[in-house]
Amino acid sequence: AFYIPPEQFAAPFALTGGEAGHCAKVLRKRPGERVRAFDGTGRHGLFRIETVGRDRVELVPESLEESPLPARRLHVAAGFSRSSRRDFFLEKAVELGAAGIVFWQAERTQGKMPGDPKEAWTAGLIAAAKQCGAARLPTLACLPGGVAGLAQAGQAYPRRFLLWEDPAVSRPLTPADLTADGDTLCVVGPEGGFSDAEAATLTTAGFVPVTLGPRVLRWETAALAVLALGLTAEAR
Numbered sequence: 001a002f003y004i005p006p007e008q009f010a011a012p013f014a015l016t017g018g019e020a021g022h023c024a025k026v027l028r029k030r031p032g033e034r035v036r037a038f039d040g041t042g043r044h045g046l047f048r049i050e051t052v053g054r055d056r057v058e059l060v061p062e063s064l065e066e067s068p069l070p071a072r073r074l075h076v077a078a079g080f081s082r083s084s085r086r087d088f089f090l091e092k093a094v095e096l097g098a099a100g101i102v103f104w105q106a107e108r109t110q111g112k113m114p115g116d117p118k119e120a121w122t123a124g125l126i127a128a129a130k131q132c133g134a135a136r137l138p139t140l141a142c143l144p145g146g147v148a149g150l151a152q153a154g155q156a157y158p159r160r161f162l163l164w165e166d167p168a169v170s171r172p173l174t175p176a177d178l179t180a181d182g183d184t185l186c187v188v189g190p191e192g193g194f195s196d197a198e199a200a201t202l203t204t205a206g207f208v209p210v211t212l213g214p215r216v217l218r219w220e221t222a223a224l225a226v227l228a229l230g231l232t233a234e235a236r
């Protein structure tokens with residue numbers, strides 16, 4: 001499927017550059033044929049090809065649909081990471097149906113989180129959605145204010161979990177935790193884990209500490225395991 005930005009969806013649209021080349025040279029599409037496109041907000045459908053040029057393919061919307069917002073929406077707040085694991089996580093989070101991804105600046109985050117998500121991160125989400133056929137991209141944000149900002153923003157989510165491997169404070173996370181309709185937020189610490197003060201702030205703010213078992217997982221493994229558990233819950 002081709003990606004068309006939401007503000008240009010549902011109107012004639014020209015693929016250019018690599019997208020046009022892919023359509024014309026790789027897929028060998030001709031005028032009158034149809035291609036699928038999506039806008040990342042849930043809208044998708046068939047577009048008729050009007051003209052095919054070397055660097056430009058003109059499309060006209062034909063039959064468009066809107067995927068309903070899923071009843072259960074799982075969001076992950078991950079301690080910001082500068083490593084390539086972040087890009088891996090973003091790709092897999094789209095495949096596993098994350099509704100939202102928030103990065104937060106934890107005390108033990110190495111380096112400074114940017115104020116806004118980088119364009120390259122959104123491009124990664126779009127590429128993943130093309131590959132797996134998702135019409136809706138997860139929302140993506142860099143949350144200001146460290147753990148206090150996260151504790152405050154978390155109040156908008158009816159269910160809040162803190163992924164914490166310590167069995168002395170956490171109970172096991174189960175699929176049943178993820179079956180309720182509405183928004184659920186799961187917080188994952190950075191590579192170095194939460195500080196005691198961060199964990200205290202979040203539990204005081206109503207985040208329930210939960211564990212995925214005795215092994216200490218990398219942050220992206222923990223986050224993706226939660227999303228996979230959410231898929232299991234969804235399939236029931």
Ligand code: SAM
Pocket residue numbers: 162163164165166187188189190191192193194210211212213214215216217218219220222
């Ligand atoms: N060295 C850190 C420590 O000892 O606190 C380990 C941090 S771990 C690499 C990164 C994050 O992944 C943790 O803060 C936690 O949110 C999550 N995590 C890792 N293993 C987990 C487990 N077994 N259960 C729940 N969360 C886990």
